[in-house]
Amino acid sequence: MSHTEVCFICEYVGELLDEKEAESRIDNDEYLFDVGNYDEEIPKRNATCNNNLKVESNSFQRKDEDGFTLDAVSYGNVGRFINHSCSPNLYAQNVMYYHGDRRVPHIMFFASKSIAPLEEFTYHYNYNIDHVYDKNGNMKRKNCRCGSWKCEWRMY
């Protein structure tokens, strides 16, 4: 069986941090995922499914105000193991359940295309290249090793 579009994969689960706590962990960012405070009016990236259904992929422009971050380094689920790819097969979507506080939506991954058995799940981390900084304000760089022919060579 293969995973197809509009197929729910899993949630990104982690410790919920406010902006200040997230910033204090910025030098250990391996499992950080920024959530909330997104302007839903400004689509950032779109992906087209193989049935021509247009889906929004990480399609929220982050606002400047304080937001929340999930850290899966100590508490998490299988979502913490999903790597970045420049040609991903999943997209992350804000989903509301249990509560109506739109500042802290749940982050759910869905398939954006058919996924063959044993194919790795990946999503686009959507970093702004040259806009990620360490605690001292120095720009951070991380090379991408996704192996896609569309690889942008930098994660951030």
Ligand SMILES: C[S@@+](CC[C@H](N)C(=O)[O-])C[C@H]1O[C@@H](n2cnc3c(N)ncnc32)[C@H](O)[C@@H]1O
């Ligand atoms: C949420 S973790 C993903 C799972 C992680 N690879 C593991 O084994 O636990 C995110 C970290 O994995 C690494 N990573 C994920 N995708 C990558 C990619 N395409 N190229 C290089 N490193 C990647 C980076 O170090 C990144 O900060």
